[in-house]
Amino acid sequence: MNIRYARENEKSSIKEIWNYCFNDGPKFMEYYFKNKYSRGNTVVVNDQDDIVSSLQLNQYKIRLNNKVYDTSYVVGVSTFPQVRGMGYMKNIMDFTLRELYNRGQLVSILMPIDYRLYRKYGYEHCYDQLEYEINIDDLKKFKIIGKIKKVDDSNVYNLIDIQESFLKDVNGNIARDEKYYRNLFEEIKSEEGHIYIHESEGYIIYFLQDDKMFVREIFYKNIDSLKSMLKFIYNHNTQCRKVIITAPINDKIRFVLDNPKTCKIRLKPFMMGRIINFKEYINTLIIDTKVNNSVNVLIKDDFIEENNGVFEIMIKNGLVSAKKVKSNHDISFDINIITQLAFSYINIEEACILNNINENNINDNIIKVFSAIFTKKDNYINEYV
Template identity: 55%
Template sequence: MEIRFARECEKDNIMEIWDYCFNDGPKFTDYYFNNKYKNYNTIVVEEEAEIVSSLQLNQYRIQLNNQIYNTSYVVGVSTLPEARGRGYMKYMMEFMLNELYKKNQLISILMPIDYRLYRKYGYEHCYDQIEYEIDIEDLSGFKSTGSLKRAKLNHIKDMLEIENAYLDNLNGRVIRDEDYYENLFKDVESEEGNIYIHVNGSSDGYIIYFINGESIFVRELYYKNLNALKGMLRFLYNHNTQCKKVNIMSPVDDKIRFILSNPRNVSMKLKPFMMGRIINFKKYLESLNIASNKKSSLVISVKDDYIKENNKIFKINLENNKLSLESGNFEYDVEFNINTISQLAFSYINGREAYLLNELEENKRVIEFLDLIFTKKENYINEYV
């Protein structure tokens, strides 16, 4: 058995594994392997001259706690059936985590099919979304002064402006650019979806949706103002002769629930969406700007079974709005595993919740220090591969 990065000539082999393990359909698979796949970001297991397992590391930039980080989004973790049960996923994950550390990446994300598979490797739940399930007739009362038109590539700059305005106060989001949106158009087309833009003098909202039988799945509904939101909800209602239900995925702080005529008829579910992991604890903390010029320190023991450089006792010093870390044989104030550290670092939980989840007796001084450097925020991300 050999674990390594894929060679350029092995694309077809990896596509065959993807096809076998995922039910994406040929149009999406062709889109993905022509536009997203990179052999140098793909890890494989070779057994007897055959590729039997793979995962891919799609590259994004994420804005986390007012800093921008290059990050690897782990996708396509898959193994052919004849090679399952041999521990290849564990070997690939361990190889991957240490390669990301060597590449100087500080964080990583993944969308799990099962949280239990990835918690053991230090990934932890860090992102939620709200899923609305709405009877389409409950959208009949919305009106707006604008109109909807099918979006084209020349609308990309407008879509970027809408997205930036809509997500301005949210943490952990992907930094998108024009290339991202060009790929997004191809992605949506490959899944037979639709993109429309709301115009009221200027473009002030857009919607990405898919018609699945009698349901409409809304993947993104971004807007600058409530008039644009109401116009797009009315647009969805215009499908009432085709569809009965509308499912909308949105950030936890979205405003849809405030304008529904009868929210008691609407199902609103908090849906776990994405896991995150700290790859380099020391460098991540030292990259932060802390909104306090207080001089203080904390000693924390970090348990990480897969990246030995994190598996240490660290003294964290805060001075002049910056953190510095040194490792050593210190007497520590608190011990957390890398899962809890990741939730803190992604601002998904606060210090008190970290103590509660680890069933520790609260230490006010430690919790106050943790809350200085890890401020709980609303996280949002909406990338699928």
């Protein structure tokens, strides 16, 4: 077994594994391997001259706690059935985590099929979405103010402006630029989806699936734009009976519905994250606090040795730093809990509950330091590949 990056002549073998493991149509496959695939970001397992397992590290910039980080989005984790259960996944993940550390990346993201598969590698749940299921007829009352039209290339900067306004209060989202949206146009087209814009105030990405509409994104600057796009959804009432809408957990749709009780709203787990380099991540943070103190935390990471050990975390004049020390620890967490704290998905009180630590047994200084550094926020991300 040889684990390495893909070679130039192995693209067809990687497409074969992807096609076997995932239920993607030929148009999406053509789009993905033309626009997203990079052999330099593809890790493979070669066994007796055959590629039997692979994953891909799609590159993004992520906005996390008021900083922008280069990140690898782990996608396409796939193995042929004849070698499943032989430990290939553990080895490929071990190789990948070491590579991400060596690349100098501090965080990584992953959309799991099954959370249990990836928790053991230090990835942990860090993102939720709201999912609405609404009867189309319940949107009849709204009115369209202004014009809604199909998006074209001239609207790229309008979309950037809309999403920056809509996502200003969420954490952990992907930085989207002109290249991102031009690529997104091709992705949605490959899946036979649609993108429409309402004036320069909102946009909607959706797919028609039998008698349902699936709305992947509905971003808006104001409530009038939201209501106009909800009416636009209603205008499909001869084609669809229901609409499924995914949205950030701080979304406002539920506040404008005529009768929310006829709508199903659920919290949908969406994405996992992972801290790749704890020390350097902490050293990037600048916070607004009057706290000036330090805490020693013991971290356990089974895959990245540099994250193992006792770290002194210090706050001094709003700057945060971490260094390994040979000392006793005040509190201990595994890398999964540390990841959720670092992604601002949980706070220190919740971390203690998850770690079976009695908060009453923790001194106030630990709570103050962790609360100052790791502030819980509304996380949102909506990338699929």
